[in-house]
Amino acid sequence: MALSSSFWSSSSKAAIFSVALFMVLLIGSCSAQLSENFYAKKCPKVFYAVKSVVQSAVSKEPRMGASLLRLFFHDCFVNGCDGSVLLDDTSSFKGEKTAPPNKNSLRGFQVIDAIKSKVEATCPGVVSCADIVAIAARDSVVILGGPFWNVQLGRRDSKTASFNAAGAVLPSPLSTLGNLITKFQDQGLSAKDMVALSGAHTIGKARCSSYQSRIYNDTNINRVFANARKKNCPMISGTPKDNNVAVLDFKTPNHFDNYYYKNLLEQKGLLHSDQVLFNGGSTDSLVKAYSINQRAFESDFVTAMIKMGNIKPLTGSSGEIRKLCRRAN
Template sequence: MALISLHSKPLLLQFMLLIFFVLGNRLHASDPPLTLDYYASTCPTVLENVKKEMECAVLADPRNAALIVRLHFHDCFVQGCDGSILLDDTITLQGEKKASPNRNSLKGFGIIDRIKNKLESECPGIVSCADILTIAARDAVILVGGPYWDVPLGRKDSVTAGYALSNTNIPTADEGLLSIISKFLYQGLSVTDMVALAGAHTIGVARCASFRARIYGDLKATSGHDPISDSTLSKLKSICPPIGGSDNNISAMDYVTPNLFDNSFYHILLKGEGLLNSDQDMYSSVFAMGTKELVKKYAEDAIAFFQQFSDSMTKMGNITNSDSFITGEVRRNCRFVNT
């Protein structure tokens, strides 16, 4: 995707109007009725059980950590963190899994199923799938070297899903910076939160379909003609040819330390080698005045990145679906609403 031009004043005006609209209509990452000791008397082993299952999953394949973090992100951006992403399609309910941003992108559902089954055997009907996913995402990050944060608990599972909202709320790989900022603001998350949460791309992979436009577009322009960058680009093009049945071929978004949660993702952006347009725009777009400085900050200071990532994940995890506290439930099976 070509870098955005500054020549269009109407574009800037549209953006300002969009921000005013978002600020007036956004969801709030407010203080929900969640507590750290929510399961202290009803299921005191919940944290231990989630941790053990995540340890097994990440030991089997470090990429599982990224899968769970992505699931949590996609859940919270649609109806709040209510476990709606986990619902399968039924005759009476259209889930979110087949929505465009989720189809072929989300995995890790089996890990959540295993955790749920374990907890149902110990504390039947007590621990919500939404809470399980939120705890699992925290533990996933820790297990690959990332920071710790407290996870308040007490979410209910939604009895609805947001297929249409998935198509509008979740940022995509080729989306422009201004549009992505608006989606974060709508959730009550700041630009700082956006840049920090994008740092989760230090683990995990992207499909060829998500980065083909980037590697045959402006990657060379942003990375210059450094021989190392040329070599990286050649490898990416061998993974992702311009045509053919290669959409599901994958590449790490952080090719330096793909299985370690660190700040090397931001170093890659400084070199102009971000795999996704949406990531590289945080540094290279003409609209990246504020985000560029944050990318530099997190590249220079891993501690600052870890602290902000922890704070932003806590904030995102507190995005609530107010309806779920009224009509929600604790699902016996994370894939289906209770009958």
């Protein structure tokens, strides 16, 4: 039996409108879960507390800025930006700190502890460890000469971590271009985001075990560059020298700029996963563009950082606000 036109124009239209309005509100609430002003009233001094500790740590050791930036990346890629990377192992789970991509290389945990202590003294039980990691990453970039952006906040902390997830989702320094693109796409990040975020390697260092294969086996590498790195990284693996480090950007290792991309044009990327970004593939044009235009790189880097910071955050009543970042309450 056909519905009358009067019925369709009143009851059904009202119902459809209500459902549509609900969906709009639902979508809006999801996209607005994080906010730049989340702590404006709850803890207005949080930014000063974080910056003061980061500034002190980076002034003592510039590499720490890169380490704090890397913490944010390694947190967000594993089940979202939830502070899980900070958790120590417990009797109920094996955490992410000792997973292959992190073991003996992920750093900065003591700095996060110091920040948390200072924030707790100001605003107890208010600011999550996940948000502290996000703010510390931004401050590290700015302190080392990079761009500023307003960090979206409101994340809560997870109560558990995953050793297996960390090993599965974090890209390897031996990755192919296709594998890198896939790993980032799995997190909702585009190839453009991936190339821009890789520019974080304009600061920091890598262990010999991460670039050993490249300097001895890769052909798309500047020979003078490779030979210089061999002096500190012998071909034989499984020795203490595996932990020897080299700067990722040999031109300006403590300054956040676009030299990382300029180095790739000269086949002087330290990691295999660096050089594949400029090796005759689909991302060559982006590398060239960023090598010429630092503002374009910084703009896309900021966009990608904000986007990455929105990967599956815990909000509302999910998770908790940890008292100590190393363990659940």
